Amino acid sequence: MTETDIDIALFSSEAHRLFLVQLKAKAVTQPGNAALAWRIAQIHRALGEFDDALHYYCAVQQAEPGHPEASYFIDLLSGKGGNTPLNTCGSLAPPFIRFENFLDARMQEALWQATTEQLPELHPSVVEEYGVVGLHQNTRRSHSNRAGQRIRDIFYQRVAELVERHDIIGKLEISNLDAVRDLQISLIAYGDGDYFKAHRDSGTMPNNRLRELSFVYHFFREPKRFSGGALYLYDAGQVAGEIAQVNNFTCLHPVNNSITFFPSRALHEVTPIECASKNPIDGRFAITGWALRPEDNH
Numbered sequence: 001m002t003e004t005d006i007d008i009a010l011f012s013s014e015a016h017r018l019f020l021v022q023l024k025a026k027a028v029t030q031p032g033n034a035a036l037a038w039r040i041a042q043i044h045r046a047l048g049e050f051d052d053a054l055h056y057y058c059a060v061q062q063a064e065p066g067h068p069e070a071s072y073f074i075d076l077l078s079g080k081g082g083n084t085p086l087n088t089c090g091s092l093a094p095p096f097i098r099f100e101n102f103l104d105a106r107m108q109e110a111l112w113q114a115t116t117e118q119l120p121e122l123h124p125s126v127v128e129e130y131g132v133v134g135l136h137q138n139t140r141r142s143h144s145n146r147a148g149q150r151i152r153d154i155f156y157q158r159v160a161e162l163v164e165r166h167d168i169i170g171k172l173e174i175s176n177l178d179a180v181r182d183l184q185i186s187l188i189a190y191g192d193g194d195y196f197k198a199h200r201d202s203g204t205m206p207n208n209r210l211r212e213l214s215f216v217y218h219f220f221r222e223p224k225r226f227s228g229g230a231l232y233l234y235d236a237g238q239v240a241g242e243i244a245q246v247n248n249f250t251c252l253h254p255v256n257n258s259i260t261f262f263p264s265r266a267l268h269e270v271t272p273i274e275c276a277s278k279n280p281i282d283g284r285f286a287i288t289g290w291a292l293r294p295e296d297n298h
């Protein structure tokens with residue numbers, strides 16, 4: 001492998017590791033090399049290692065003060081969303097904002113009760129593919145349903161308040177939305193072998209065409225009894241003003257009781273889950289929600 005193969009290799013974490021060793025060995029002898037630090041930072045971001053990624057994005061900024069994308073990623077990975085505006089920094093990595101410890105202990109308990117009660121009502125998840133909503137299990141495998149009233153009661157107000165308090169719509173640069181008014185919410189259970197391949201939450205169907213802001217709340221029993229299930233947020237490339245191939249992504253490992261917001265149009269994926277236990281309650285759970293823009297706003 002050579003360094004120039006990096007874009008191809010980015011999709012395998014083993015290749016990521018190999019490159020990291022090589023690049024870091026080189027970086028020791030070239031501490032002021034911004035391009036090198038940039039590559040290392042990008043790989044750490046794709047491995048979900050945000051502290052390491054931040055360290056190297058800061059090195060980029062030090063070597064090249066005013067580097068717009070480095071500032072963007074420093075804001076992004078330190079939890080501030082994209083304080084550096086996307087449209088001026090030129091990055092096509094989708095912004096996101098994650099909060100840990102979203103629900104207090106009492107609410108988490110209430111959520112587990114509501115989830116356990118709703119488990120028998122979950123069915124194999126459907127998804128839109130080329131304008132057809134159905135069971136497309138090459139794309140999506142999990143069990144899900146619209147969240148019942150008890151789950152809605154736990155999330156609706158808390159999410160709306162959080163979005164307002166932290167100006168999440170502004171930070172994610174969602175222009176067609178001013179507040180959370182209309183929220184679709186669903187419950188998803190991922191067991192062994194489940195996944196959700198790259199997709200966007202907004203589309204052309206009646207149920208998804210108005211989606212602007214997505215959130216995912218991750219929860220699972222501790223100690224964690226599964227592996228995998230990372231949420232990848234893909235960067236988009238651009239060629240002549242058109243969206244082009246992706247070449248990197250931000251990896252968000254699932255954190256129990258965390259909530260992550262991102263624009264619904266962002267391409268994202270849930271990597272396969274491995275879970276030895278056959279008990280569905282031992283898997284990876286998500287509450288996902290979508291804030292809809294008003295009907296007349298395009």
Ligand SMILES: O=C(O)CCC(=O)C(=O)O
Pocket residue numbers: 188196201216231268269270286288
């Ligand atoms: O489970 C997740 O982390 C994300 C789920 C998702 O992307 C969706 O339901 O659209």
Ligand SMILES: [Fe+2]
Pocket residue numbers: 199200201268
């Ligand atoms: Fe999604």
